[in-house]
Amino acid sequence: DFLIHLIPSYVLIAFLFVAWKWELVGGILFAAIGIVMSPFVFMINYNRTHDIGICLTIILAITFPFILIGVLFIFSSIAKKKEKKRMAEGL
Numbered sequence: 001d002f003l004i005h006l007i008p009s010y011v012l013i014a015f016l017f018v019a020w021k022w023e024l025v026g027g028i029l030f031a032a033i034g035i036v037m038s039p040f041v042f043m044i045n046y047n048r049t050h051d052i053g054i055c056l057t058i059i060l061a062i063t064f065p066f067i068l069i070g071v072l073f074i075f076s077s078i079a080k081k082k083e084k085k086r087m088a089e090g091l
Contacts, residue, residue, distance in 0.1 A: 019069075023077035031070025034063040 019026020038059050045055045
């Protein structure tokens with residue numbers, strides 16, 4: 001049972017390795033995870049609490065970090081491409 005509950009963690013670790021290797025692809029993956037997970041997290045919590053404020057707070061705590069990480073990986077990828085282009089023009 002313990003290993004079955006660790007499967008999501010293993011999947012996220014695999015996505016992190018992809019993001020380190022290919023930043024743009026990893027950034028899109030992380031952002032997509034956060035965006036796709038948000039409605040599910042909202043509906044589960046809304047059915048339990050029937051309070052929109054609590055649901056939005058939970059979404060910010062659970063899914064916003066994935067979106068933020070994705071955006072940061074995407075910005076890093078864009079910055080590296082600009083730096084490579086600037087270095088190529090300088091030589």
